[in-house]
Amino acid sequence: MIEDIEIREATLDDIPEITSIFRDTVRTVNSRDYNEKQIEVWASGADDIEKWEERIKKFYFLVAEVGTTIVGFSYLSKGYYLDGLFVHKDFQRRTIASKLLRIMESRVSINGFDTIKSDVSITALDFFDSHFYEVEKKQKKSHKGQVFENYIVYKDL
Ligand SMILES: CC(C)(COP(=O)(O)OP(=O)(O)OC[C@H]1O[C@@H](n2cnc3c(N)ncnc32)[C@H](O)[C@@H]1OP(=O)(O)O)[C@@H](O)C(=O)NCCC(=O)NCCS
Structure with missing residues (x-):
């Protein structure tokens, strides 16, 4: 458990850190469940900078920080759809995703939806x-x- 996790909205300046977390987490954490080719294709999504810019501009995009280091991020599209949730490979199982998810769930309720949905690995x-x-x-x-095999999941709020 880390006590001092701060959550804030992402800015375009965060893109280098966000994309390196994405690439490293896919390669080290998701590689437990997907093969080498799948992991390389998935991780290459880090290089599509325009897409990350668009996500930050269009979606509700949060980063979690410990000090000045980004340790996780998540983004919500359409007001109710959790489109991404990634935690830094060196900060797994320290409640970072749980904190991001709690805020996303509140946001979905504030947006007037009863259910949050996601596609998860x-x-x-x-x-x-x-x-x-x-x-x-x-x-x-x-x-x-x-x-890629994955799951559509939902939770009624
Ligand atoms: C899934 C993920 C976001 C979870 O992040 P996290 O910050 O490590 O999660 P938390 O510490 O908040 O976990 C809270 C609880 O969830 C459960 N949990 C989390 N990861 C788990 C795992 N790999 N196996 C079993 N239970 C797990 C546990 O109950 C955990 O509590 P505990 O650590 O006290 O046992 C992270 O592992 C990750 O980045 N995975 C790779 C990216 C990914 O697949 N993202 C999903 C969108 S495609």
């Missing part, structure tokens, strides 16, 4: 289960020639 399923999310379905998604 095999790796993250136990985390969402521990936060009382239900699995709507298991699915296969194609991305850049690779097929």
